[in-house]
Amino acid sequence: MNRLAAAAKAVLERKIAPGLADNEAAIDEVMGNCADLLKRSFLLGGDRRVPGLLVCLDGMADLGTVEAILKELLPFAEGSLKRFPDDSEVEALPNFYLSSASTHTCETVGEAIAAVISGNAVLLFEGYGSGLIANARGWKERNVEEPSTENNLRGPRDGFSESIRTNTALVRRRIRDPMLRFAAMTVGTRTQTSINIAYIGDLVKEGLVDEVKRRLGRIRIDSVLESGYIEELIEDAPLSPFNTAQSTERPDKVASALLEGRVAIFVDNTPHVLIVPTFFWQFMQAPDDYYNRYWVGTFYRFVRYIAFMISLLLPSIYVMLVSFHQEMIPTSLALTIASGREIIPFPVLLEALIMEFAFELMREAGLRMPKPIGQAVSIVGSLIIGQAAVQAGLVSPFMVIVVAMTGISSFAIPGYTSSLAIRLLRFPLLIASGLFGLLGFATMAFALLLHVLSIHSFGEPYLAPASPYRPSDQRDMLLRVPIWMMDLRPEFAQDRERMEGSQMPKAPKEGQR
């Protein structure tokens, strides 16, 4: 700790002095001559004309609210304080004169400054050894918009924004249950990021909330700029490529997770909310599954499972078959592949790696580019990769199809963050099968499977309910059974009954209407 920090720390621990000038000096010493610091001195109404000081941050506090507070205190404004109560404490002030929605007192300089930094207005008075914090928070924030990474056709269109209060409100609007709790924490010594742990008291698994709090409390870090920081610091499997804490931008996803007895972690300044415990299968499930009819939901779930298999395995299987096990390809197909590869100068493995890399390059470039250039790059990219590379004889047409299928399939996985893990894992599989054929492919695939089987998310096995097998949870894993059959919550929830059984609707018989 350097000298400046030590000095500031000493000041922060100081009690608020009766002398107004002392307090002002203390604030100046800690915050320096800060450009956005607003100090407004005034004289409190009444006989004694007590000098007062209002401190707030321009931009963090809503100036309209600050002006309203001042108006109530200044002596000659209309309807303002005419007389200052002689002997009462500052605490009594709000009871009589301040119409601010939330007020409380503070005793130390540190508390006062913390309040100022989070956007409140602090009122200090000459001769009083405590300050008054009035809520004046108000800053510019993004509107609630449609989430950009998780789209759907049917279902709510609102997504989380950067403000934690807006985000918790979006969930609260969906679950009007007094048992819905938000526990507040602050993480980050410098950023002082607010974190809310959301859960439904009578559904959440016993001990889970405490465990989440324990893990969050363990974090010693200066800054938390995004929920990804938190995710990496509380994971069960920190070395795994899979993410064991789901992140989402959709309030309906969070609400449904809470109703299944899970816990959501809201982090201020990011629209991505974490959900724990997380299961692998969640990444294959989209909210649309539940909003559309169950036939459609189940069908598209299958499409996604196939997409998952393709995006993970297709390039490896192709490379393995074409460079090692030609006898496993049906003859006509083998001839077609061979004819396409006739003039390709690279081995299949290298060809696959080049094409996969080219595809990832396009994806990354498309993501980072300023929007107006995007179209130009995608045209050039697709022309080069799809057409010119084949005509130049650098890659075979089959490889283009394989890579394109793989790419499209990986976009079909709803959990975008988890599809990133699959994109990464494709490469070890590809290299292993390119070097050793079926042997390498099988070894790597089994290593992968063993790894996924071994990891947990907040005590829950990652592959549940497939392994360990939980019969009643199967209804919402591969299949999406009708809503009237989903009468139980997942096994880890405390209260398992979701709805009364046998609610399958029936048309009334003729004449009974």
Add this chain to the structure above:
Amino acid sequence: MSEADAIVRWGKLLLAAGVLLLGSSCVGVRQINELAIVTAVGLDVGKKPNTVRLSAQIIRPADARGQTGAPSGGTGEPIYSVETEGASIFDAIRNLGRFSSRRVYWAHNFLIVMHEDYARQGIQDMVDFFTRNHELRMNTWVAVTPDSPAELISTITGLEVVPGEAVDSLFRSNHVAGLAPGSNMRNLEESFLSVSTEPILAKLMLRPRGISNKKPEEQGSLEQVELGGAAVFKEGKMLGWLTPMESRALLMFREKLASGIETLPCPGDQDRRLTMEFKDARMDVDPGYSKGDIHYRIRVKMDASIVESGCAKSIASIREEAEALLAAQVKKRIERVVERAQREYRSDFLKLGEVFRNSYPVEWRGMSGHWSEVFSEAETKVEVSVRVNSAVLKAEGTGVR
């Protein structure tokens, strides 16, 4: 152990794995375009005594498939046919490597065709070689030809680009004509290893069937591969041929042939023809055993329909006679093939031994050693019943019904 140590340990493990992977240098890799994919093999006796002449049809994928988006240099010929000689099949194949620029690859072989002379010398070597090689598929078709195998495998048909593929489809639809057994490596080996059953292979030959588009007046100037008939084997050596019609009766025994057509003379009018198609033919072979004598009761039931009638009488009036005629015809054919198997070749290619063994396993034990003698002495009785249930005809002899 601290976290940093754990990461270092994992890092070392990964590094070691990486070195292992790179050090392996893709062991066993062979790109598909570095292979000479063989689609048909011909076997013949060599010019010198005790040699094998092997001809292989190697595919040129770029030309066999045409432009698939990629430019491909080529002569335009879809196949590359080569011939080698050697003391044994394996030797001949190794000699292939002297001039083939690519590794010869057998897994996609469609067809193995042997010359009659080669087959008569014995097929043990051939079965041995083509079943031991782990790359080979067991569904490769096997046939015998009286013509030159080298010529046969490089004869281009009008419809398919690759001759091997053409013969493959010919075999696949062999039940349409029903005139040759669908003999592949699997059932060849099965019969070859069986104590009782003898192998039977299809007969392929070159016949001038194609009509040249440029010179249509020279009918049948192009030779085409024709499938029909069968080669009979005993103890690994070819004995002789079965005609296509005998092969049809054979198919009823071996492949449960259920349909076919027969052309018969009209009842009471030898000059006119009646064509009948039989369907749902079911053959039951009942073996019997009494006092050392084996007898078989072969029953065939079939439904038939009259598909072409040149007879002057109405179909209703000739129906029963037609039934009897067809039954007699089929019976004659079955008796003929059984006769040839028992008396002429004394070779049980009809799988009658298996049928007997299934019913009389104890008695079988005593005679398995000299089955071919026992078999040729066995009595057979053929019963055929035909039911004509439809005349799918509008025209009836001289006029429209």
